[in-house]
Amino acid sequence: KQEVTQIPAALSVPEGENLVLNCSFTDSAIYNLQWFRQDPGKGLTSLLLIQSSQREQTSGRLNASLDKSSGRSTLYIAASQPGDSATYLCAALLQKLVFGQGTRLTINP
Amino acid sequence: DGGITQSPKYLFRKEGQNVTLSCEQNLNHDAMYWYRQDPGQGLRLIYYSQIVNDFQKGDIAEGYSVSREKKESFPLTVTSAQKNPTAFYLCASSIMATYEQYFGPGTRLTVT
Numbered sequence: 001k002q003e004v005t006q007i008p009a010a011l012s013v014p015e016g017e018n019l020v021l022n023c024s025f026t027d028s029a030i031y032n033l034q035w036f037r038q039d040p041g042k043g044l045t046s047l048l049l050i051q052s053s054q055r056e057q058t059s060g061r062l063n064a065s066l067d068k069s070s071g072r073s074t075l076y077i078a079a080s081q082p083g084d085s086a087t088y089l090c091a092a093l094l095q096k097l098v099f100g101q102g103t104r105l106t107i108n109p
Numbered sequence: 110d111g112g113i114t115q116s117p118k119y120l121f122r123k124e125g126q127n128v129t130l131s132c133e134q135n136l137n138h139d140a141m142y143w144y145r146q147d148p149g150q151g152l153r154l155i156y157y158s159q160i161v162n163d164f165q166k167g168d169i170a171e172g173y174s175v176s177r178e179k180k181e182s183f184p185l186t187v188t189s190a191q192k193n194p195t196a197f198y199l200c201a202s203s204i205m206a207t208y209e210q211y212f213g214p215g216t217r218l219t220v221t
C-alpha cells in the first residue's frame with residue numbers, strides 16, 4: 001500500500017530565505033507526483049506535476065525534484081515571501097492519488 | 110474562465126437527512142473525483158469516475174453515492190448511513206493524458 005509522508009509537519013522561516021519541503025513515498029512505481037498548495041478553508045491549487053520519466057519541474061520561484069529510486073521528492077521555494085504561507089501537499093499517483101499530510105509553512109515578515 | 114465549481118460553500122444539515130453536494134467542471138476533463146478532508150487525516154478518496162455513466166468506489170465509499178450522467182457534472186450524495194459526515198469535501202477533475210488533478214474550492218458540510 002502506497003504511503004506518502006511529509007516532514008516537517010510545520011515550518012516557520014523569515015522572509016527572503018530559500019527553503020526545501022520534503023516528501024517521501026513507499027512505492028517507487030509511481031506514474032507521477034504532484035505538489036499542491038492549500039490556503040485555510042480553500043481548495044487545492046496545483047503547483048507542479050512531475051511525470052515518472054522526469055527529474056524536476058520549475059515554475060517561477062518553485063522547483064520540484066523527483067528521485068523515484070529513493071522514494072523522495074522535494075519542493076524548493078526561492079526567496080520566500082509572506083504570501084507563500086500556506087499548507088503544501090504532495091501526492092503520488094499509482095492506481096490512485098495518495099496524499100501526504102502536508103507541511104504548514106509560515107513566512108515571517 | 111475554465112474551472113471547477115462546487116456549491117454551496119457551507120452546508121448545514123440535521124442528522125438523518127441525505128444531502129447532495131454539487132460539482133461542475135468546464136475543463137472538458139474526462140475523470141472526476143470526490144475527496145474528503147479531515148484535520149490530521151489528509152485527503153481520502155470517496156468515489157471517482159473516468160467516463161460518463163461509470164464510477165468506482167474509493168477508499169471510504171460507505172455512506173456515499175454518486176452519479177455521472179453528464180461529463181461536466183459529478184454530484185455526491187451524503188446519506189444518513191454515513192456515520193461521521195461532518196467534513197470538508199473536495200471535488201477534482203483530471204486530464205487523462207497526464208492525470209494532473211485540478212480541485213474545486215470545496216464544500217464544508219456540518220451535520221448536527
